[in-house]
Amino acid sequence: MDVPVTMPKLGSTMQSGTISRWYKDEGATVRQGEDLLTIETEKISNKLEAPRDGVLARIVAPAGADVTVGEVLAVIASAQDVPDPAARREEPATAASRS
Amino acid sequence: MNGSHAPDAVAPELEVLDLGRLPYDQAVALQLRLVEERILDLTPDRLLLVEHPPVITLGTGGGETDLLVDEAGLGRKGVAVVRTDRGGKATFHGPGQLVAYPILRLRDRDLHAYLAGMLDVVAAVLASFGLAAEIGLRGPGVWVGGAKIASIGMAVRKWVTYHGVALNVTTDLDWFRLFHPCGHPEERMTSLARELDRDVDPAEVSARYVDAFCRVFGYRPPAAVRRGAPGRPAWLCVPAPRPEASDAMTDLLGNLRLDTVCQQAHCPNLGECFNRGTATFMILGATCTRACRYCAVGKGRPEAPDPGEPERVGRAVAALGLRHAVVTSVTRDDLPDGGAAHFAATIAAIRRHRPDATVEVLVPDFAGDTAALEQVIAARPDVCNHNIETVRRLFPDIRPRAGYDLSLRLLGRAAELGLSTKSGLMLGLGESEAEVLETMEDLRGAGCRSLTLGQYLAPSREHAPIDRYVTPSAFAALARTARDMGFAGVSSGPLVRSSYRAEAMLPDRP
Numbered sequence: 001m002d003v004p005v006t007m008p009k010l011g012s013t014m015q016s017g018t019i020s021r022w023y024k025d026e027g028a029t030v031r032q033g034e035d036l037l038t039i040e041t042e043k044i045s046n047k048l049e050a051p052r053d054g055v056l057a058r059i060v061a062p063a064g065a066d067v068t069v070g071e072v073l074a075v076i077a078s079a080q081d082v083p084d085p086a087a088r089r090e091e092p093a094t095a096a097s098r099s
Numbered sequence: 100m101n102g103s104h105a106p107d108a109v110a111p112e113l114e115v116l117d118l119g120r121l122p123y124d125q126a127v128a129l130q131l132r133l134v135e136e137r138i139l140d141l142t143p144d145r146l147l148l149v150e151h152p153p154v155i156t157l158g159t160g161g162g163e164t165d166l167l168v169d170e171a172g173l174g175r176k177g178v179a180v181v182r183t184d185r186g187g188k189a190t191f192h193g194p195g196q197l198v199a200y201p202i203l204r205l206r207d208r209d210l211h212a213y214l215a216g217m218l219d220v221v222a223a224v225l226a227s228f229g230l231a232a233e234i235g236l237r238g239p240g241v242w243v244g245g246a247k248i249a250s251i252g253m254a255v256r257k258w259v260t261y262h263g264v265a266l267n268v269t270t271d272l273d274w275f276r277l278f279h280p281c282g283h284p285e286e287r288m289t290s291l292a293r294e295l296d297r298d299v300d301p302a303e304v305s306a307r308y309v310d311a312f313c314r315v316f317g318y319r320p321p322a323a324v325r326r327g328a329p330g331r332p333a334w335l336c337v338p339a340p341r342p343e344a345s346d347a348m349t350d351l352l353g354n355l356r357l358d359t360v361c362q363q364a365h366c367p368n369l370g371e372c373f374n375r376g377t378a379t380f381m382i383l384g385a386t387c388t389r390a391c392r393y394c395a396v397g398k399g400r401p402e403a404p405d406p407g408e409p410e411r412v413g414r415a416v417a418a419l420g421l422r423h424a425v426v427t428s429v430t431r432d433d434l435p436d437g438g439a440a441h442f443a444a445t446i447a448a449i450r451r452h453r454p455d456a457t458v459e460v461l462v463p464d465f466a467g468d469t470a471a472l473e474q475v476i477a478a479r480p481d482v483c484n485h486n487i488e489t490v491r492r493l494f495p496d497i498r499p500r501a502g503y504d505l506s507l508r509l510l511g512r513a514a515e516l517g518l519s520t521k522s523g524l525m526l527g528l529g530e531s532e533a534e535v536l537e538t539m540e541d542l543r544g545a546g547c548r549s550l551t552l553g554q555y556l557a558p559s560r561e562h563a564p565i566d567r568y569v570t571p572s573a574f575a576a577l578a579r580t581a582r583d584m585g586f587a588g589v590s591s592g593p594l595v596r597s598s599y600r601a602e603a604m605l606p607d608r609p
Contacts, residue, residue, distance in 0.1 A: 044367035
């Protein structure tokens with residue numbers, strides 16, 4: 001089952017937030033409570049934790065994106081929905097290698 | 100730092116930041132910040148890539164006597180001279196040079212192995228262009244055909260590295276005629292472009308450098324290179340509030356129609372405090388008659404005070420089971436007593452609803468009206484807090500229509516009347532350390548017992564900009580100084596706010 005991660009409202013006046021960093025790559029296994037991403041608002045950066053165990057199936061909002069409160073940032077799938085998370089995790093590193 | 104081996108699945112992460120062109124002194128300030136982040140283990144190892152505008156830097160080995168043109172003359176040629184804390188003597192940085200500053204934790208605590216690795220990286224880049232590197236011909240550095248192509252200068256703090264290496268790619272070599280490079284008058288300089296006798300794309304050299312760096316030091320090749328300066332420091336990153344905890348607090352406050360400065364000032368600690376079931380009440384409305392340049396609270400013409408508000412604050416303190424209640428307000432220049440009676444009524448209401456709680460008031464300056472202050476004090480709060488906010492020089496700009504000495508007098512009067520007083524400063528508005536110390540002395544002179552020091556964070560682009568980020572270790576050093584000056588309660592750190600964990604700073608109860 002897919003669970004969306006949405007832009008939280010971190011203050012009464014917050015309209016949107018900027019993604020400053022993802023701690024996990026697409027395809028990586030995540031555990032509930034692990035650091036998932038950092039969101040920058042006017043005064044402070046907030047670290048968001050993974051809401052459940054699973055696989056970070058899709059990053060919808062990449063680092064640098066400004067996202068309105070409530071919009072989807074990523075999708076976390078159950079580990080069994082993704083056949084081989086270990087193989088998928090290798091992808092970004094291999095693709096970026098310049099050697 | 101595992102020596103030379105191929106990257107594998109368990110290889111550590113390296114974050115690569117391409118800063119583009121950045122003046123040397125700004126790059127040093129940034130490195131010191133990133134070193135502190137690395138020491139605190141808030142970030143992975145990092146590699147900074149940068150190009151500097153023309154500058155001659157002098158290391159801890161001196162080099163003043165190696166300048167062939169005096170500093171004024173160099174200035175006219177557009178070359179800055181900067182003294183720095185890296186090892187070595189004079190060197191030049193400028194356009195067409197790849198400068199790499201690794202911010203690495205040396206796990207093996209071996210500076211010599213690190214130096215050797217840094218030179219190996221340059222040698223590998225040169226080899227990829229078909230050039231044979233000569234290492235250590237006349238001191239640390241890299242030469243090609245007897246001419247120097249790369250200079251190295253390192254520094255380390257708590258086993259985290261900074262400074263680094265400069266490789267001439269397309270650098271105009273005439274710059275090096277202005278001084279004796281690394282103290283060697285006979286030194287001949289060269290560049291990749293000269294050795295290859297063709298134009299070289301600096302981006303290509305950077306990419307090969309990152310590649311070689313990861314290979315030599317055993318890092319996983321980075322998925323992406325981050326462009327531009329990094330955002331705010333990692334120590335200004337806090338866990339997001341748990342929605343259920345902050346919703347419960349928001350509901351309670353909403354039902355009682357109460358404002359908090361936590362919400363109105365966009366406080367970075369809101370999540371932590373709301374999770375812990377505490378908040379700072381803001382009475383007398385959410386509209387301020389002043390227009391201070393650091394503050395997010397709305398400005399304009401406020402409404403009449405709500406006579407039911409003190410009672411509701413008392414009920415909220417009881418409902419939240421607070422042991423220590425902090426009450427603040429906007430500045431009400433429109434009211435004859437500045438809102439003093441409302442403060443007094445709120446203190447009394449808290450006492451009725453929760454007799455065991457201690458009460459701290461964070462008062463405005465009442466425009467210097469001593470009678471107003473005395474009215475608040477007559478209600479016997481446990482702590483009288485009034486923030487000076489900034490140093491004397493910046494005060495008129497940051498707090499127009501307030502007064503530095505007026506605030507000191509208010510604190511002095513409260514102390515005279517036997518109250519435990521407290522004040523705070525925001526750092527990062529453009530003040531110098533000497534000015535901070537002077538203000539701390541002024542506060543002690545006014546009998547101030549407790550002090551809070553925190554990082555100024557601009558609520559928006561319309562507010563005063565942040566001049567600098569003060570590091571956690573600098574805050575810790577100021578805290579030690581404050582205690583030496585005689586402050587009994589001191590809270591100092593990037594995210595410290597006036598009422599942050601205020602109960603921990605209370606004097607012992609009689």
